[in-house]
Every structure is written in structure tokens, then in C-alpha cells.
Amino acid sequence: MFAAAAPLLELIKLLPRFADIEALLEHEIEARYILKRAADHLELGKLEGSSSSEEISYLIGALVDKHWERIHSGHFSSVPLVIRKVYALGCYFKIIFMLLESTSHEQREKCGAILDEAQLLGCTDKLYAKSKDLQAALMSYLDEDVIGNNSKPLPILAPLERISSRCDIPQLNAPSILEFRNSCYQAEQPTLLLNTINHWPAISKWRDLNYLLKVAGNRTVPIEIGSNYVSDEWSQQLVKIRDFLYRQFGRETSSDDNQEVEYLAQHELFAQIPTLKSDICVPDYCTVSGDTPSNVDIKAWLGPRHTISPMHNDPKHNLLCQVFGSKIIILASPADTPNLYPHESEFLNNTSQIDAAIPDFERFPLLRRTRFYELLLQPGDCLYLPPKWWHYVRSETPSFSVSFWWE
Incomplete structure (x- = not known):
């Protein structure tokens, strides 16, 4: 079912290995089980022909949905940071599994929306060593040609000439x-x-x-x-x-x-x-x-x-x-x-x-x-x-x- 092209393999290399996130998941038993299976599964050489691919993809989706609900269960400021971090990790893995199914324009648009959710609702700061690299690589990959060439150009704003003006402070x-x-x-x-x-x-x-x-x-x-x-x-x-x-x-x-x-x-x-x-x-x-x-x-x-x-x-x-x-x-x-x-x-x-x-x-x-x-x-x-x-x-x-x- 899954086949990974070279660009996807490069994205997978930027995902965390379980050892990178094990400490974060110490008290999150369910997330620990699911993300370990996903991380182990996506190691190079285990992508093709695995009967567990669909099951893991389903579990990742359920993990993301559950943590979305946990984030929305009360005031955002009171949501524990670990919940937001698990949500972001789940989104990253979910995007990769979706791209392994299809890299169509529509699928990439859906993945882009999930990436936005990871950044807006989740916590990607200091998530793991290569988190920022994955974030930037996903944006580059998902946004390629997504704007299209049929849009009219936006203006280039002229620089403003500096003017003398009132200033009541030093x-x-x-x-x-x-x-x-x-x-x-x-x-x-x-x-x-x-x-x-x-x-x-x-x-x-x-x-x-x-x-x-x-x-x-x-x-x-x-x-x-x-x-x-x-x-x-x-x-x-x-x-x-x-x-x-x-x-x-x-x-x-x-x-x-x-x-x-x-x-x-x-x-x-x-x-x-x-x-x-x-x-x-x-x-x-x-x-x-x-x-x-x-x-x-x-x-x-x-x-x-x-x-x-x-x-x-x-x-x-x-x-x-x-x-x-x-x-x-x-x-x-x-x-x-x-x-x-x-x-x-x-x-x-x-x-x-x-x-x-x-x-x-x-x-x-x-x-x-x-x-x-x-x-x-x-x-x-x-x-x-x-x-x-x-x-x-x-x-x-x-x-x-x-x-x-x-x-």
C-alpha cells in the first residue's frame, strides 16, 4: 500500500526516533505505545509491504483526534504542555502516513492544514532536535506549486521617504x-x-x-x-x-x-x-x-x-x-x-x-x-x-x- 519516493524518505529521516521523545512520553502510556510503533515502523527498510501500516496509521489518527479534544476541553492556557507536544508529534507522523498513501494536490492541502494545526494548537518548541528542520522541510514540500501561477502578482511596496515629525520622547x-x-x-x-x-x-x-x-x-x-x-x-x-x-x-x-x-x-x-x-x-x-x-x-x-x-x-x-x-x-x-x-x-x-x-x-x-x-x-x-x-x-x-x- 505504501511507497516512499526520495523526497518522502528525506522527510522521514527528520522524524524523531523513539529515543528522541521517550523522556517526553514517560507518563503518556497510550501515546508512548503508538508513537513507538510509528517511529519503529518508519525506520528505513520497513516501509514496504508491512501488514501493520494501516493499523498504525489508524492509531496515529486516533491519537491526534484524542489530543485535539484534550486541548479543547478547557481554557487553552491551562492545557498541560505535554498534551500539546504529543499532539504536535502525532500531527507530524499523521502527515507522513498520509503522504505515503498519496501525494496528490488535494492530499498535500490536507496535510498543510494538519501542519498548521500542529503549530497553532500544538507545541513544536524544543520538541526534539530536528523538529524545526522537519517543520521547514514539510512547508517546502507541501507548499511546492500550491499557490499556482494563475494568481495575479501582489504589489511591491515603494520604500517610504523619511519625514520630520513630532516626537515627544527621547x-x-x-x-x-x-x-x-x-x-x-x-x-x-x-x-x-x-x-x-x-x-x-x-x-x-x-x-x-x-x-x-x-x-x-x-x-x-x-x-x-x-x-x-x-x-x-x-x-x-x-x-x-x-x-x-x-x-x-x-x-x-x-x-x-x-x-x-x-x-x-x-x-x-x-x-x-x-x-x-x-x-x-x-x-x-x-x-x-x-x-x-x-x-x-x-x-x-x-x-x-x-x-x-x-x-x-x-x-x-x-x-x-x-x-x-x-x-x-x-x-x-x-x-x-x-x-x-x-x-x-x-x-x-x-x-x-x-x-x-x-x-x-x-x-x-x-x-x-x-x-x-x-x-x-x-x-x-x-x-x-x-x-x-x-x-x-x-x-x-x-x-x-x-x-x-x-x-
């Missing part, structure tokens, strides 16, 4: 680590950092939206629908990046003010798509606390103009780096928290009820006591925000930002 030109530690980090001083990420390949590569389409178009990601997450019309959907790119950046729709605004916001895109992560690097400033780059949370923010993050604060240090496009940012100190009317609900208590761009002093009279700071974040700029500083962000053009959060 600016530093490529500060040293010591200067950053003293003037920004220890002083808890929001600062605009200039000329610190100009060496990123992303600065030039990502403006070509066809590049993003090629390396990421077939991935499924959560997209925010609506310009502002506190509006009544706001919602979220899982969509292919290619559909998002064409709707929001296609030539026919990019200038349509009636186009519904969609935003890829606060998503761990670079864990999902390693090729994009190779176009950036964690700035050294993020390790000033003694933390390692691997412990820095990296988030992507991609959208058209008019996307808005309402006035809110975050619990960690934040370095917001602008790859292309520009954003208006309005800040307020943690000392002004009582004057900013945070929402009372637990879910939104880090978000203000005000519209920082158009303050309503009659409805929110305490705003008169608040000092606001405004700046324009332009390509190549990084904004350092200490924990709990309030910030409002509005894109003035199509925009791609990367934020780095650390303790």
Missing part, C-alpha cells in the same frame, strides 16, 4: 547596550531607537508582498476582522495568508476605503514560519536583563492602513520594530492609569475606554490630567516601551511591525 541613534541599559531600561524611559535594524534582510525583502506570498501564503493564521479589537464589529477568523494578502493588499482593493480591515496581530508567525524568522534577528537590547534570545516572545503585526490597537498596556518590556510602513503612536505613563478609564472586565482591564486620537474630555474628564506623548514610527525605527506604559497605535500606511517582549 531619540537615540543606534545606542550601545550600555547606553540603552542606563538611559532606557533602568530609567524606564520610552525611547525611539534609530538605525538599529537597517541590517535586517526583512527591511527590503518584505516590501515585496510576492515574497511573503511565496514563503507564507499557504499557512493558516488567526486574523482580526475590524480595525479595533474593542469595537462591536470585531471578530477573529482562521484564514490562509494568501487570501489575507490578496484581500488587503491586492491592487484592486488596496485603495478601497470600504474594504473590511483585517489585521494579522500579535501572532507568533516566526515560530510558525522559520524562513521569515531568518530575515530578522532578536536585537541585543532584548537581552539586557540577562535573558537569552530564546526566551524573548516575538510577535508579528501585518495589516493595511487604518489598523488600530486601542490605548492599552503590556506587562513586559517591549521593543516594537517597524519593517515597512509607518504608525502613529500615542503614549501615556503608568502613573496616569487612574485617568485613562481602563475597562472593568478582566479580559480588557489592560485596555482604556478612551479614543486616544480624539479624546472626549466631557465623557472622560480625568483625561485632562493625563500627559500624552506622540511620535511617528517609521521604517527602521524601534520603539522601546517599559512595562505598563500605555500605547495607542494606528497604521498610516500598509505596515509590518515586529515586537519583542521580555521580562
